[in-house]
Each structure stands twice: as C-alpha cells, then as structure tokens.
Amino acid sequence: xxxxxxxxxxxxxxxxxxxxxxxxxxxxxxxxxxxxxxxxxxxxxxxxxxxxxxxxxxxxxxxxxxxxxxxxxxxxxxxxxxxxxxxxxxxxxxxxxxxxxxxxxxxxxxxxxxxxxxxxxxxxxxxxxxxxxxxxxxxxxxxxxxxxxxxxxxxxxxxxxxxxxxxxxxxxxxxxxxxxxxxxxxxxx
Amino acid sequence: xxxxxxxxxxxxxxxxxxxxxxxxxxxxxxxxxxxxxxxxxxxxxxxxxxxxxxxxxxxxxxxxxxxxxxxxxxxxxxxxxxxxxxxxxxxxxxxxxxxxxxxxxxxxxxxxxxxxxxxxxxxxxxxxxxxxxxxxxxxxxxxxxxxxxxxxxxxxxxxxxxxxxxxxxxxxxxxxxxxxxxxxxxxxxxxxxxxxxxxxxxxxxxxxxxxxxxxxxxxxxxxxxxxxxxxxxxxxxxxxxxxxxxxxxxxxxxxxxxxxxxxxxxxxxxxxxxxxxxxxxxxxxxxxxxxxxxxxxxxxxxxxxxxxxxxxxxxxxxxxxxxxxxxxxxxxxxxxxxxxxxxxxxxxxxxxxxxx
Numbered sequence: 063x064x065x066x067x068x069x070x071x072x073x074x075x076x077x078x079x080x081x082x083x084x085x086x087x088x089x090x091x092x093x094x095x096x097x098x099x100x101x102x103x104x105x106x107x108x109x110x111x112x113x114x115x116x117x118x119x120x121x122x123x124x125x126x127x128x129x130x131x132x133x134x135x136x137x138x139x140x141x142x143x144x145x146x147x148x149x150x151x152x153x154x155x156x157x158x159x160x161x162x163x164x165x166x167x168x169x170x171x172x173x174x175x176x177x178x179x180x181x182x183x184x185x186x187x188x189x190x191x192x193x194x195x196x197x198x199x200x201x202x203x204x205x206x207x208x209x210x211x212x213x214x215x216x217x218x219x220x221x222x223x224x225x226x227x228x229x230x231x232x233x234x235x236x237x238x239x240x241x242x243x244x245x246x247x248x249x250x251x
Numbered sequence: 252x253x254x255x256x257x258x259x260x261x262x263x264x265x266x267x268x269x270x271x272x273x274x275x276x277x278x279x280x281x282x283x284x285x286x287x288x289x290x291x292x293x294x295x296x297x298x299x300x301x302x303x304x305x306x307x308x309x310x311x312x313x314x315x316x317x318x319x320x321x322x323x324x325x326x327x328x329x330x331x332x333x334x335x336x337x338x339x340x341x342x343x344x345x346x347x348x349x350x351x352x353x354x355x356x357x358x359x360x361x362x363x364x365x366x367x368x369x370x371x372x373x374x375x376x377x378x379x380x381x382x383x384x385x386x387x388x389x390x391x392x393x394x395x396x397x398x399x400x401x402x403x404x405x406x407x408x409x410x411x412x413x414x415x416x417x418x419x420x421x422x423x424x425x426x427x428x429x430x431x432x433x434x435x436x437x438x439x440x441x442x443x444x445x446x447x448x449x450x451x452x453x454x455x456x457x458x459x460x461x462x463x464x465x466x467x468x469x470x471x472x473x474x475x476x477x478x479x480x481x482x483x484x485x486x487x488x489x490x491x492x493x494x495x496x497x498x499x500x501x502x503x504x505x506x507x508x509x510x511x512x513x514x515x516x517x518x519x520x521x522x523x524x525x526x527x528x529x530x531x532x533x534x535x536x537x538x539x540x541x542x543x544x545x546x547x548x549x550x551x552x553x554x555x556x557x558x559x560x561x562x563x564x565x566x567x568x569x570x571x572x573x574x575x576x577x578x579x580x581x582x583x584x585x586x587x588x589x590x591x592x593x594x595x596x597x598x599x600x601x602x603x604x605x606x607x
Binding site for chain 1: 252253254255256258259260261262263265266267268269272273275276277278279280281283284
C-alpha cells in the first residue's frame, strides 16, 4: 500500500486526490480524537478545519515518516487549542484559577458522568502536556515516540511527561483508592 | 492488576461522529483545495466546485470522491480506492442490469449536435481555450485558463501570463484520463452511442460492464474491509452491490461527469462538442429546456438529484453553437458554485506569443 508520505508527496505535486486518500485513511481516528476532547458536536464542526489546516501545511510534513496519523493529531490539537481559546470561559471552565493556562478546558469536561468524574478530575489536574501524552498513548494507541511527534517534542521529553502523568495519577488519593478497590476485587475473585 | 493507564483507558469511549460529518468535512477540504488566483495552477479541474462525481460504490469500491453526494457510500468509497485500470469497451452485459439506452433520435441535443457537425467545416486554429471564472457563495474563488490542443496536450494557468509560461515551458499536464475522455467524445460525434457511452465510462476505472458473477466476486473480496469501515463510521444500513437501477444511475453519472470533463478540455472543438451533446442526450435524468441568457438563445441542461444524488448541476449552453456558457452546482450544505466560460479557438503558437 502506498504510504501516507508518498501520497502527501503526490499531493504536493498537484494530485488532489492523493490527499483525499490520506483523509480517508485517518478520518475516523482523527474524528474520534476530536470527539474525545471536545465532544461530538464540536468535533464534527472542527474536522473539516483540521483537513484544511493539514492540507495547507502539508509541505512541512516530514516525509521520512511513512505514517501521517501522529502529524494529523498534531494538526488537530492545534485546531482544538484555537477552538478552546475561542470559547467563552464560562462554557469551558467554571473555575479557571487552578489551570496552567487559559485554553485548558479539562476541568469542565463532562463532569456529568458521575462514574467517571473522579478520573476526569484527576486528569484535569495534570499539566496539559502530561495529559496530552497520556491520552495519546491510552486513547489513541500511539507509541510514546509518536505522541512526541504530535506535540513536536523529543521522544525523551514525551517519555518523561508520560512518566510524570502516571505518577501524578497514581499519587492522587481518589485514583489510588479506585485502583485499590479494583485490584482488591480482582484478587478476591 | 489494574493500573492508572487502564483507568484512563476507560474514558476512551466517545460518541462517534455521524457519517455525514465525514462527508461535510471532506467537502470543506475540497472547497479549500481550489487554488486561489495567484497560486500555482492545478493540473486539472472540473466544472463543479470540487469535482461533481457521485459518491457511488461500484463493486471495486473505486470511484472518485463525491462532493456531498451519496454521503454514506462516499464515506466508504473514499478508503476503498481501487487500482484497477479501465478496460476496453465491452458489450453491456444484461446480467449487470446496465441498459445503455442510446439517444432519442431527434432530441434537442442530438439535433444541435448534428447542426454543429454540419456547420463545423474547416476549423481554424489547433487548440481550444477555455477561460473559466468560478464564484462560490458569491466570492470569486479562481480563474482558470485551460488550453487543450487538438493533439491532446493540456496547458493551464491562473491568468494569461502563467498560461503563456506553461506553453513556453512545454508543461503538458494531460493524462490518460483526459485522453480517453476526449477520444470518447470524438467517437460519439459520429459513432454508435452505446459504444461511445462505454468508452466514456471506461475513461475512468470501473467495473460496470463486467459480468454479474465477476462483479460479485470483486464485491465479496472487499467485503471485510468495507464492513470494518462501516462499523467504524457507524453506518448501520448495509451496503449492497449496485445492480439494476442503482448501477444504471452510477453509469449515467459517469457519462455525465466524464462528458462534462471532456467538454471542459475541448469545448471549442466542434467534434468534441457534438460528441458530448450526443452523449448527454442518452441520459434520461437530464432535462433540456430552451432559455435565453444575455440576449442569446440558450439551452439549460439540468442534471438533478436523480443523477447527482442530493444536488443538481445546471449547465447552460449556446442553443446554436453548443458552446458552454455557465454551470451552477448546488449541493446540500455547500455554497452554490457558479462558473462562467469564455471559450475560443486559438493556435498554440498564438498563445505562446501571448496573442489571445
């Protein structure tokens, strides 16, 4: 199968259909990536913007990477950040005082889901880059190296961020309690 | 042993995007892919804002990407692009359900085609120049200068200067699809229309004229990938291999799109124009109405939802010469695209010298 890198190269040479093929390969994954972070409605609105941004910046794609998905996640993340910045604060964060920066919406994400609220709250307390690496690995099934590509950081940095994120979660009392409960139930079975 | 990564993984689930959201996103991209004036010229273009191909899913799962048409099918088709090559024209097998109804002799388009051929005589020049301006949602999106020579070379530019440069640089952008489309149109000017339709459809990869058994075999081969993709995209309605009317609509769609393509390249060539009109006359989904535009008698050809699922394309041509004047493409949730054409007969040397 033709690699994403080759298709992007063909696209740069004027073959518009080639880029549409890249889109076809990754649209479900990128759509899910957006939906996990912004909800379905917003994801549906943002997906087209992501393709346009990716298309317009495809000349910057490093074609030594055959697979474009991490790069597309990076484009999507940039678009998400712009989206978050454009949202009224009250739509995102009831209390922004504890956040690392203004665009971070996580403390307000889906707290309605009570059973998951503990985890979401713990995620919300992570630094944005720690959380991004963690969720890229846990949700998008990326390797740490690919997560580093998304963020435009060295793999070593991504590894450190992932380690910090895991430690922070493990040390959070409510998460520790959840883990203890779950593992004790497993042991008793 | 459950760890924190497992816990985070529990939050992975998210409501999937609705299938039409993917198509809307692709349409946004297609519109954005249209180069703005001043940008490098694209190799080829089409009359619609983003290619007006129906999002059909042939047995091969090939086809081009629709611009809002058949969102569900297109959503699947996009990832199932086949690598087949066009076949030589083969008789339409009855088992495919494809009836290639030839022209109603005496129809308006056939009559006009005959008039064009009769008045064609010796044609000056050796190339067709089409200057197209496209306005989408009231905003000028691009101008396109396309030069197609009788010898089959294609040069393009965003303006006079870039077109002259393309010719001077011998930047021939024609490909085998263009060549096959134009050849089919030329054949249609005088040849058997059933054969001409097949030639035109076969200008782009398809499986329409294979036997039912052969198509089913190909369909079955792609079933697993198709189903997996449908699952991912949340498509509930099972896709079935187009047969009968659905297959006929796909074939007619190809005839429409490929014919319009060849008209794009060779509108100033009377043989191509006549052939295209004869081909379009075979489409029962296309209505032809007498009209006027700018004080001149025109014909308005409308390919409606029956042909272009969910949208329509209105092509206006000069009622006496068949020269294209404008095209209006209306698609759901996409700004209307209006294109106007200035078509003339020129010489390659003249264009190279800036005389046009």
